[in-house]
Amino acid sequence: MIIAQQKPIKDIAAMVSDCRKVALIGCAGCVTVCLSGGEKETEILASAMRMMRRLEGKPLETVTFTATRQCDPEYVDALEGLVKDVDAVISLACGVGVQYLAERFDKWVVPALNTNFIGGSRVHGVWEEKCGLCGDCILHKTGGICPIIRCSKSILNGPCGGSQYGKCEISKDVDCAWQLIYDRMKKLGRLDKLMEIQPAKDWSTSRDGGPRRAVREDVMIG
Amino acid sequence: MSHYSKLHKILDSGQFAVTAEIGPPKHASAHGIRHHAHMLKNHVDATNITDCQTAIVRMSSIASGVHILDCGIEPIVQMTCRDRNRIAMQSDLLGAYSLGMRNVLCLSGDHQKFGNHPTSKNVYDVDSMQLIYLLRRMRDEKKFFSGEEIKEHEPRFFIGAVANPFADPFEYRVDRLEKKVEAGAEFIQTQCIFDMERFERFMEMVRARGIDQRVYILAGITPLKGWRAAKYLQTGVSGMLVPDSLVNRLKNAQDQKREGIEVAIEQIKYIRENVKGVHGVHIMAIAWEEVVPEIVERTGLFPRPKADLE
Structure with missing residues (x-):
C-alpha cells in the first residue's frame, strides 16, 4: 500500500x-x-x-x-x-x-x-519501504529482496564496500539489502546466481521514462 | 604487447607497483595538488585522483588529473557512480582520454549523506560492476554503453576497481572480486589494510581461486597520524576494520605521527615478504601526502622503474 x-x-x-x-x-x-x-x-x-x-x-x-x-x-x-x-x-x-x-x-x-x-507494516505503527516502482521487477534474481529501493545506492551487483555487520553504511539502523540477499540466496542454495553480472538497468520503465500509464483493454468498458 | 598506461606496463613487467592518492581541493586553485604532484613524482608510478570523496564537493578528478599529468605523474582517475548518469559518465570518459588520462578506477562512491550536500539526489544509473564492464566494452568492442558503435577513437583505458576485504559478508568479498575481474577489471586497489590477519585470509582465498593470476592487486596502506584517527576509522567508518592493538600502539607512542609512518612501513614490508599474490601497494596518506616519499624509500621501493610508453 x-x-x-x-x-x-x-x-x-x-x-x-x-x-x-x-x-x-x-x-x-x-x-x-x-x-x-x-x-x-x-x-x-x-x-x-x-x-x-x-x-x-x-x-x-x-x-x-x-x-x-x-x-x-x-x-x-x-x-x-x-x-x-x-x-x-x-x-x-x-x-x-x-x-x-x-x-x-x-x-x-x-x-x-x-x-x-509504497510498503507494508512491520508491526503496528511501523511501516517499511519495499518496492521502488521501477516497472521491471527483478525480485526473482535477488531472492525476493528489492535492491532498487532497499539498497541506498540501488546497486544491482552488491554489496558495496560500506556493508558491515549486516548494516548499510548510511546508518546502523538500516539493514544492508545485499547482506539480506546474500543470506537468503545462501539459504536457498543459489549463491551461484549472484555470480551473474546484472546488466545496467533499463530505467525507461521507471519514472525516468516520463509519467507512466497502464492500460488493460480487456477490462475497459465502451 | 602494447600497454594502456605506464602503470599497466610496470605491473605487466612484474615489478612491484607503487601508487598514491592525491585529494583535489575544495576550491578552484590547483596550487596544492601541483605541489603534491611535484613532491610525489619520483616516488610513485601513478596517483589516484579521488572523485569528490566522502561526497564532499571538490575539484573534478579529471580536471585535477590534467594538472597532475602536467606535473609529470600518471593519474588514475577515480569515477564513482553516485553523481553521473551513463550519459555524463561516457562524456567525461571521452574527455578524460582526450586529455591524456589512461587509467580509470571504478567505484560505487560514498553515499551523499556523508558529504557537504546531504540533501542532494544520488544517481546510481549504473553500478561499479556495470561501469567496469561497459568501460571494457567501450575499449574492446568499440561500443557506447547503449551498444551503439563508436566509429573511431574509442577510449582505451587501463581499468581498475576496488575490493574491500574488511566489509561484509566476508566470504562473498572474494566472489565479488572475481565478478569484477569477469566484468573486466585489470587492476584492483584494496581498502586500507589495518587488520593484516583478515587481509591474509582474504588473499588466501584469492590465491586458491587463482584470481591473483588474472588481475593485479595493489594492497591499500594508510599511514595514521595518531590514535584518534585510528579510533575514528574503527568506529566511524563503515567497512573498516582497525584492531585495538593498533589503536593502543599509536596511543602509547611518544611520537604518534612517527609511529604511524613506522606502522605503514612495517605493513608494506610484511606484505611484500609474506603475502603472495600482491602486485603492488596503494598508499593513501589522507591529507598527509608528504610522508609518501619516506615510506617508499624506506621500504626499498625507490627508485621507481622508468616506464615510458612506446
Whole structure:
C-alpha cells in the first residue's frame, strides 16, 4: 500500500490561512490503513484546525467527508456538492488523491499528507519501504529482496564496500539489502546466481521514462 | 604487447607497483595538488585522483588529473557512480582520454549523506560492476554503453576497481572480486589494510581461486597520524576494520605521527615478504601526502622503474 504521513498542522494551516471555510477529504484506502488520512484522522485534523483558528481569532468553518477512494473518478465525482461553497479543499489522501481532486474541481486543493513510499507494516505503527516502482521487477534474481529501493545506492551487483555487520553504511539502523540477499540466496542454495553480472538497468520503465500509464483493454468498458 | 598506461606496463613487467592518492581541493586553485604532484613524482608510478570523496564537493578528478599529468605523474582517475548518469559518465570518459588520462578506477562512491550536500539526489544509473564492464566494452568492442558503435577513437583505458576485504559478508568479498575481474577489471586497489590477519585470509582465498593470476592487486596502506584517527576509522567508518592493538600502539607512542609512518612501513614490508599474490601497494596518506616519499624509500621501493610508453 501507499504509506503517507501527515504534515505538521501548522504547515497545513498555513496553506489555508486566508480561507474561511474548508472541506477536509479523507480517503478510505491505503491512508486509512496506515493511519494518516482515514475518517478518524480527518475528523481530528478538522477539529484541531478549528481550535487553532479560534485561538487566533479567525474562526474556520470545516466540512468533512471520507471518500471510498480519492484515486477513482467515480468517488471523486460524489464530492461535488460538498466542496461547492468552500474556499479550499484539504485532501488527506496520497499525492494521487490530491491530484484527482484538483483535476476535478476548480478549487484551491492542498495536501495534508506527505506521500512517503509504497510498503507494508512491520508491526503496528511501523511501516517499511519495499518496492521502488521501477516497472521491471527483478525480485526473482535477488531472492525476493528489492535492491532498487532497499539498497541506498540501488546497486544491482552488491554489496558495496560500506556493508558491515549486516548494516548499510548510511546508518546502523538500516539493514544492508545485499547482506539480506546474500543470506537468503545462501539459504536457498543459489549463491551461484549472484555470480551473474546484472546488466545496467533499463530505467525507461521507471519514472525516468516520463509519467507512466497502464492500460488493460480487456477490462475497459465502451 | 602494447600497454594502456605506464602503470599497466610496470605491473605487466612484474615489478612491484607503487601508487598514491592525491585529494583535489575544495576550491578552484590547483596550487596544492601541483605541489603534491611535484613532491610525489619520483616516488610513485601513478596517483589516484579521488572523485569528490566522502561526497564532499571538490575539484573534478579529471580536471585535477590534467594538472597532475602536467606535473609529470600518471593519474588514475577515480569515477564513482553516485553523481553521473551513463550519459555524463561516457562524456567525461571521452574527455578524460582526450586529455591524456589512461587509467580509470571504478567505484560505487560514498553515499551523499556523508558529504557537504546531504540533501542532494544520488544517481546510481549504473553500478561499479556495470561501469567496469561497459568501460571494457567501450575499449574492446568499440561500443557506447547503449551498444551503439563508436566509429573511431574509442577510449582505451587501463581499468581498475576496488575490493574491500574488511566489509561484509566476508566470504562473498572474494566472489565479488572475481565478478569484477569477469566484468573486466585489470587492476584492483584494496581498502586500507589495518587488520593484516583478515587481509591474509582474504588473499588466501584469492590465491586458491587463482584470481591473483588474472588481475593485479595493489594492497591499500594508510599511514595514521595518531590514535584518534585510528579510533575514528574503527568506529566511524563503515567497512573498516582497525584492531585495538593498533589503536593502543599509536596511543602509547611518544611520537604518534612517527609511529604511524613506522606502522605503514612495517605493513608494506610484511606484505611484500609474506603475502603472495600482491602486485603492488596503494598508499593513501589522507591529507598527509608528504610522508609518501619516506615510506617508499624506506621500504626499498625507490627508485621507481622508468616506464615510458612506446
